[in-house]
Amino acid sequence: MLEQTEQDAPSPWHEGELAIQRSVGVVERMDGPGRNFVRKAMPEQHRAFFPMLPFVVLGAVDAKGDVWATIRAERPGFMASPEPEVLEVGLPRDPADPADAGMDDGDAIAMLGIQLETRRRNRLNGVIRRTDAKGFDVRVGQSFGNCPQYIQPRSAAFVRDPDMPTATQPLHSGQLDDRALGMVEGADTFFVASYVDRANGERQVDVSHRGGNAGFVRVGADSVLTIPDFAGNRFFNTLGNILVNSKAGLVFVDFETGDMLQMTGNAEVLLDSPDIATFQGAERLWRFTPEEIVLRPDALPLRWRKESVDLLRRSRG
DSSP, rough: OOOOOOTTSOOOOHHHHHHHHTTTTTTHHHHHHHHHHHSSSOOOOHHHHGGGGGGGEEEEEEETTTTEEEEEOOOOSSSEEETTTTTEEEOOOTTGGGGGGGSSSTTOOOOOOOTTTTEEEEEEEEEEEEEEEEEEEEEEEEEEEEOOOOOOOEEEEEEEEEEEEOOOOOOSSSSSHHHHHHHTTTTTTEEEEEEEETTSEEEEEEEEEEOOSTTEEEETTTSOOOEEOOOOOOOOHHHHHHHHEEEEEEEOOTTOOOOOEEEEEEEEEEESSGGGGGGGTOOOOEEEEEEEEEEEOOOOOOOEEEEOEEEEEEEEH
């Protein structure tokens, strides 16, 4: 079989991604990288990377159309790639996780493998194939890597057996309480899930990392989050999705306690606003209005030790 060339490969960008690329004048520049680097199968480096990880970030859409981001942890080796088009994921069902409702057989899913201590990250999206509650396979739709920008280095260690769930029950709310507000305002890291339904009928989910110096996310009096978008790879997967479909899901982690804060709601992109200048290094902003909030104390069996880094200064250097 002849290998597909860059010119033969279809463009992976949809109308939302192209609109933001067009707004900064990079449509032509990003056409080649899109065709070349966004693949329908995992390269060997990615296939070796995922099995090394003790956790993975997931994005999933529930039956109501709400999208959730989540983090699931297991001993390294819980993921494996028997072939480039498939990733096996040994994660059991978790009814305490609102994202689990979007992980049935045939559902679209997004995955981010991120190694905080080395600042490596690789993404994929695809479709779940599930035969039981013990785990699932993902048939890869898109696979690509990302640069290490804005990743706060941290080393992780298990504090309990990951197969032993916490006894603490999730707390559901429609607004940010003091604990949730503190997690958001003190964060230097969070993850965001979004999705679009493509013209061919396929649902494409994405989950990505967002980072900055602690406090880079601002919360208004109405609990609306304002988030800066810094210079990056110009793919604009998240913001492009939001332009087409405002649904978004965020997850924040307290790396010292294992608490996890999950939110689903609606987002909007601000390409031109006087507020952009009030965020150091921001090129544009986006705002997120939470509609459902789930605080899950001690949800993660991992704890992380942080290496102090000025992320904006490091990214410029």
